[in-house]
Amino acid sequence: MLTKRQNNILKLIVEEYIQLAKPVGSDLISKKINCSPATARNEMSDLEEIGLLEKTHTSSGRIPSATGYNYYIKNLMDRKKMKKSDMEKLEIIFNNHQLALSDCISKSLQVVSDMTSYTSVILGSNSHDNLLKLIEVVPIGENAMTIIVVTDKGHVENKTIVLEDVEIEDVKKTVSLINNLITGTPIDEVSMKLEYEVKPIIGKYVNQHEQIYNAFYHVFTDFTDNNSVNVVGKNKFLEQPEFSSLEKIKGIYNKLDNKDILRKITSKNNDDSKDIEIYIGEESQIDEDMAVIKTKYKTKTDEGTIAIIGPKRMEYERVINLLEFIKENIER
Amino acid sequence: MLTKRQNNILKLIVEEYIQLAKPVGSDLISKKINCSPATARNEMSDLEEIGLLEKTHTSSGRIPSATGYNYYIKNLMDRKKMKKSDMEKLEIIFNNHQLALSDCISKSLQVVSDMTSYTSVILGSNSHDNLLKLIEVVPIGENAMTIIVVTDKGHVENKTIVLEDVEIEDVKKTVSLINNLITGTPIDEVSMKLEYEVKPIIGKYVNQHEQIYNAFYHVFTDFTDNNSVNVVGKNKFLEQPEFSSLEKIKGIYNKLDNKDILRKITSKNNDDSKDIEIYIGEESQIDEDMAVIKTKYKTKTDEGTIAIIGPKRMEYERVINLLEFIKENIER
DNA sequence: ATTAGCACTCAGGAAATTATAGTGCTAGGA
DNA sequence: TCCTAGCACTATAATTTCCTGAGTGCTAAT
Numbered sequence: 001m002l003t004k005r006q007n008n009i010l011k012l013i014v015e016e017y018i019q020l021a022k023p024v025g026s027d028l029i030s031k032k033i034n035c036s037p038a039t040a041r042n043e044m045s046d047l048e049e050i051g052l053l054e055k056t057h058t059s060s061g062r063i064p065s066a067t068g069y070n071y072y073i074k075n076l077m078d079r080k081k082m083k084k085s086d087m088e089k090l091e092i093i094f095n096n097h098q099l100a101l102s103d104c105i106s107k108s109l110q111v112v113s114d115m116t117s118y119t120s121v122i123l124g125s126n127s128h129d130n131l132l133k134l135i136e137v138v139p140i141g142e143n144a145m146t147i148i149v150v151t152d153k154g155h156v157e158n159k160t161i162v163l164e165d166v167e168i169e170d171v172k173k174t175v176s177l178i179n180n181l182i183t184g185t186p187i188d189e190v191s192m193k194l195e196y197e198v199k200p201i202i203g204k205y206v207n208q209h210e211q212i213y214n215a216f217y218h219v220f221t222d223f224t225d226n227n228s229v230n231v232v233g234k235n236k237f238l239e240q241p242e243f244s245s246l247e248k249i250k251g252i253y254n255k256l257d258n259k260d261i262l263r264k265i266t267s268k269n270n271d272d273s274k275d276i277e278i279y280i281g282e283e284s285q286i287d288e289d290m291a292v293i294k295t296k297y298k299t300k301t302d303e304g305t306i307a308i309i310g311p312k313r314m315e316y317e318r319v320i321n322l323l324e325f326i327k328e329n330i331e332r
Numbered sequence: 333m334l335t336k337r338q339n340n341i342l343k344l345i346v347e348e349y350i351q352l353a354k355p356v357g358s359d360l361i362s363k364k365i366n367c368s369p370a371t372a373r374n375e376m377s378d379l380e381e382i383g384l385l386e387k388t389h390t391s392s393g394r395i396p397s398a399t400g401y402n403y404y405i406k407n408l409m410d411r412k413k414m415k416k417s418d419m420e421k422l423e424i425i426f427n428n429h430q431l432a433l434s435d436c437i438s439k440s441l442q443v444v445s446d447m448t449s450y451t452s453v454i455l456g457s458n459s460h461d462n463l464l465k466l467i468e469v470v471p472i473g474e475n476a477m478t479i480i481v482v483t484d485k486g487h488v489e490n491k492t493i494v495l496e497d498v499e500i501e502d503v504k505k506t507v508s509l510i511n512n513l514i515t516g517t518p519i520d521e522v523s524m525k526l527e528y529e530v531k532p533i534i535g536k537y538v539n540q541h542e543q544i545y546n547a548f549y550h551v552f553t554d555f556t557d558n559n560s561v562n563v564v565g566k567n568k569f570l571e572q573p574e575f576s577s578l579e580k581i582k583g584i585y586n587k588l589d590n591k592d593i594l595r596k597i598t599s600k601n602n603d604d605s606k607d608i609e610i611y612i613g614e615e616s617q618i619d620e621d622m623a624v625i626k627t628k629y630k631t632k633t634d635e636g637t638i639a640i641i642g643p644k645r646m647e648y649e650r651v652i653n654l655l656e657f658i659k660e661n662i663e664r
Numbered sequence: 665a666t667t668a669g670c671a672c673t674c675a676g677g678a679a680a681t682t683a684t685a686g687t688g689c690t691a692g693g694a
Numbered sequence: 695t696c697c698t699a700g701c702a703c704t705a706t707a708a709t710t711t712c713c714t715g716a717g718t719g720c721t722a723a724t
Contacts, residue, residue: 017431025717041718059718100493133521138466140486141633144433148480148488154472158488160633165671196383220432235585246576251598269594271691299474301492317459357686368698373687391687391704666724673718681710691712694697 002047009034009043010052013077014064018313021241023061024314026306066281066312069291072276073316082321086115090322092327101299101330105228109306113233116319118257118310119242121294124228124268128185130155134183139168145163147175147219150189150246153302161215166208174212191220225281229259229266240311242289244326255286256309266294266307276320281312288312295323297330334379340365340602341375342384343408346396348430350605353573354392360600362411372587396499398613399646405610405648414653417446422654426661438562440658441638445565448651450587450642453626455598456597457518457635464637466515471500479507479551479605483519485634487557493547498540505535522552528593561591561598571629572643574621587618588641598626598639608652627655629662 002010011026012032012249033040044062047053052068055061064072093099093108109120111121130151131179138146145159145168166257181201194217202209234256236242243252255261269277280291291314294307306326308319334342344364345356358372365372376394377387387393394406408545425431425439441452462483470478472492477500480490496504513533514525526549534541548626566588571574575584597617599611612623623646626639638658640651 005722023717038667038669038719044667055718057674057717060675060718061717064703073553098546100491100550103554104494133472136468136480138486139464140484144486144633146482146486146488148468148482150470150478150490151482152472153472154476154492156478156488156490158482158486160486161433165339202694214430216430222435235582235589237371238582238585243576246570250567250570253570257567280596287547301476305635355686368700370688370700371696374697377688387687389686389705391685392706393686475671668723669721671718672722673716675714675716677712677714679710679712681708682716683708684706686705687708689702692697694696 002050003034003258006034006043006047007076010047010064010068010072013044013053014060014072014076017063021313023056023063025061028061030260059312060141066283070278070315071282071310077169077315077317079321081320082325086318086322087325089115090325090329101302105297105326105330106232107308108329109232111132111324112308112322113236116310116315116322117233117236118308118314118319119234119236120232121233121262121266121305121307121309122149122157122228122230123263123305125153125308126222126267127224128189129153129176129303130187132185132187132190135175135178137168137171145171149219149223152184155228159219159222163208163211163215166211170206170208171212173206174209174216175255177202177205178216185225187220188224191217191224196221207277217300229262231256231262237290237309237311240313242311242313248287248289252290261285265292269296276323278316278320284309284312291316293319293323295327297327299331334382336357336381337365337367338375339408339544341372342396342400342404342435344377345376345385345394346401346404346408350647353645357393363527373437382486398615401612401644401648402610410490411651412647412651414657415650418650419657421447422657423662424645433506437629437636437638437662438564440661442564444640444651444654444658445568446653448640448642448647449565449568450640450646450651451568452564453563453594453598453639453641454560454562455637456562458482458599461635462519463626464515464517464519464522467507467510469500469503477503480546481555484516487560489551491551491554493551494541495540495547498543502538502540503544505538505542506548509534509537509559510548511639519552520556521641523549523556523579526552531575556605557640563588563594569622569641569643572645574643574645580619580621584619584622586612593617598637601628608655609654610648616641625651625655627659629659631663 012029016024026037029040030037037109044053045289051065053062054065056063089111090108093104105122109122113120130153133152134150136148140146140160143164144160144162146158148158149209181198185193197226200215202213206212235314237252243249277296278293281288284290284292289312290309291312292307294305296305297303341361344361348356358369361372362369376385383397384403385394402431419444422440425436437454441454445452452479453488459565462485465484466482472478475496476492478490482488485556510530513530517525531545534545538544569584575581608627610625613620616622619645622641623644624639624641626637628637629635
């Protein structure tokens, strides 16, 4: 249990460091809190021992450790109202009723990225939660046709394929069979059902069923591992002073560019009970100097995750406010 | 007109520099060409005067200038056959007949990016070349519906909208009116036609036509400025030694991340007569140290541009071979 | 418990040093 | 006239040295 003064000092250090990105020394503390530098040093040294603070080198000031940030967020951060300007910018988007939901989400996170200089990620609902609603085929030119797949959440995937020597009528027959037989199946199970429930039947009714079946099969396998990941402001982090080494930059870009990794990072849900989840440092799975704040949203028609990725030294209060605000507005 | 020896020296310098990224000095040349270092120096100094070579500082070796690269490509580069390994890797993709064309393209450029460490860009056909083929509406849940737009090239765009207090029947009527009235219109003209040819008519037949009209109008305006730009291997350039300054990196990322800029860069077609176009240095419009090699492809059903973006010091021969190979294979 | 005082540490920047990989130019030789 | 040996010169890049400033930890006194 920390003393009142220790709490004050920790809070001070976190907030100071978030703003200026420079280790905080005893002098500054002695001025802000009413005490001598020596006392401040003693307290800091204690806080370091508990693991809430760190030094960058033996004679440097202190910076918060990952645990320090977590403690701060849980116990010290005051949840003021949102900045007016933040709120106003987002409200413009949400008040525009002509925007589709997905546009609202991406536009609002675009705005957040611009305001904060952090990166945003939008992760669509995963393929298990999407049920096949409808497929459709549109002939394009000679032997080509576009296959369109729609899920109950309104996600659409399409693929143009070329089938030589196949009657379009046969394809249409296949489509209507699929629509009749397996509508409502979770997308990630469709290829299985296709094999066991559809293949035997089209074998009877459709000519060239081998070719046609294969084409559809491929469309669905592609769709499965393709749930949408949308990254906004991918290079915002370059603005932050802590990312000046080329090695670090490479590492981070590689993670942010890899949809699989990003999906893993944002989708893993350790604690379903919480609205907002925060992963700091190593826990972010990106870089020891980064942090991830994320939340799930759920509407009548869709669900997904939105996340903000920034330096460990993030404006937590602000970002949390922003995310909560967006979540609320989406869900309405 | 350059002498034989000058040509040899220029070629040597370009190829050496492409490989090692280090200015080439007279010693190396004197060894490879049969002459003394002093002669090499004289020749280099002449080549510099013509503008084919440059120095990085007063006492450095020489590097090719943008004009130097251009001269090299036009006159000196020998067009050997493709590297076997390059060809084999691509053939695996093109021989897989189950892949849709668009997948072939993106997969093959993915492979190229991986092999060469350059960035690839795929630019879809522009909205003027796409004609409206079909629109379709799929109801999703309560008041939501997904509108799907298909073009004659097989491009599909979709948007989920929410319309309160609107009968789905009215929406369907609107859809079939649009399909009857303006199918075949270039996508970038659809919103106009929508206004002048469709709006007056749905006004008569459809309830709540204001709302419905607005929704469709927005779908199409979004679609218009949305012709697909696909970037592969965006951070490959970090591998190159010439991009180690943070400022440069930021600048390049900003361009590569901005679809509008990228579209401008890759779509501008100075010279329609040529198959392959090359823009080096400033001309690349990205960075003075970068170059762009691009080509258009055209199939029965679709067309677009593929481009490779890399350092000025690119393996031109290899990349040209790769692009030509891909282009040919796409067009078949 | 707090604090003044002091010795100590380390990062970071400036200046000095050296090594090295090149150049340009001159003058002599084929 | 073309080539080349030789030499003085130059700029970078790497290494070292030195210095400063911002900070610490510890001890002893309040």
